[in-house]
Amino acid sequence: MHRIPPWLRSFxxxxxxxxxxxxxxxxxxxxxxxxxxxxxSRIALGTLNPxxxxxxxxxxxxxxxxxxxxxxxxxxxxxxxxxxxxVGVACALLLGHTGLAAGVAGALAIxxxxxxxxxxxxxxxxxxxxxxxxxxxxxxxxxYALWPxxxxxxxxxxxxxxxxxxxxxxxxxxxSAQPHHTSDPLPxxxxxxxxDDLTRALTGQGALxxxxxxxxxxxxxxxxxxxxxxxxxxxRCSDIMSRDVVSIGPRDSVDEAWARLAHHKIKALPVVxxxxxxxxxxxxxxxxxxxxxxxxxxxxxxxxxxxxxxIMTRKVRAARPEQPIGDLVGLFSDRGLxxxxxxxxxxxxxxxxxxxxxxxxxxSGPPAR
Numbered sequence: 001m002h003r004i005p006p007w008l009r010s011f012x013x014x015x016x017x018x019x020x021x022x023x024x025x026x027x028x029x030x031x032x033x034x035x036x037x038x039x040x041s042r043i044a045l046g047t048l049n050p051x052x053x054x055x056x057x058x059x060x061x062x063x064x065x066x067x068x069x070x071x072x073x074x075x076x077x078x079x080x081x082x083x084x085x086x087v088g089v090a091c092a093l094l095l096g097h098t099g100l101a102a103g104v105a106g107a108l109a110i111x112x113x114x115x116x117x118x119x120x121x122x123x124x125x126x127x128x129x130x131x132x133x134x135x136x137x138x139x140x141x142x143x144y145a146l147w148p149x150x151x152x153x154x155x156x157x158x159x160x161x162x163x164x165x166x167x168x169x170x171x172x173x174x175x176s177a178q179p180h181h182t183s184d185p186l187p188x189x190x191x192x193x194x195x196d197d198l199t200r201a202l203t204g205q206g207a208l209x210x211x212x213x214x215x216x217x218x219x220x221x222x223x224x225x226x227x228x229x230x231x232x233x234x235x236r237c238s239d240i241m242s243r244d245v246v247s248i249g250p251r252d253s254v255d256e257a258w259a260r261l262a263h264h265k266i267k268a269l270p271v272v273x274x275x276x277x278x279x280x281x282x283x284x285x286x287x288x289x290x291x292x293x294x295x296x297x298x299x300x301x302x303x304x305x306x307x308x309x310x311i312m313t314r315k316v317r318a319a320r321p322e323q324p325i326g327d328l329v330g331l332f333s334d335r336g337l338x339x340x341x342x343x344x345x346x347x348x349x350x351x352x353x354x355x356x357x358x359x360x361x362x363x364s365g366p367p368a369r
Contacts, residue, residue, distance in 0.1 A: 088130025
């Protein structure tokens, strides 16, 4: 391998960093998308020939195999194809149905997509088809941009929206929202490189990358988190957790839970059954009605519930004693968790970890090796 010249080495297929599930979804989704678009177009435009255009195959590759790509987003797909069709028809009318017109159409279509921020590679094929598509396409004129092009593209996007939603993918793709709904970056994003650093690096790099800056930033931050987890892999939850855990039962009174929080000066209690198995967690905000109300103008009032089980949070994220603390940093810093019970294999509570425990450990530094 080392004897192969670098320029020749680039012809060797690079490994794909994609799961088998994503590969299967890309294959199945593209098939469904093309079939649904062709069938819908034939029903709506059955008297028109052609009702279905070949560049939709390339659009399907982007939409279903690479749904996170900026080139596969709805505006890129619909706008890129439609604008390229208009450019192609205009070039055919001005320069005739010639090879020269096809080349000019492809070049101008790329320029128009750049200008309107809807770059979509199949648009180049759409522009050329408008010039060299034959008498039927020529007869359509500018109507070719409306149908079949815009119609096909719109139907493809609708199919993509439904399929990707059912497959659990984010489409249209967007960066993860800030969970606290503020303008501050997440804690994990405040050290190291900044968004401005990344923007300047991309600008200096010059070439267009098929990934959004937001997605690239998430990948880089995730790489930093993985490196941090590796650095702290020797420190386990059992090393830093509190073992003398103050807990409460689901049928204990709300007044008793409040009294234990006040007496021990803590902010959350794991709720356990008679065998110590985790059943939920109760924290200060659980004592108030309206703490999770969607209307921010609603003032929380003290709950009138009698038992802990009536106010506790039942879905609790828990850690294991042998789990590295690096796994918890993102949960505490970015997800807003303040307390996390530690449970054994039977879900019995054996410890408690708080933000303070993690901060104190990180401040002390990793153990010597």
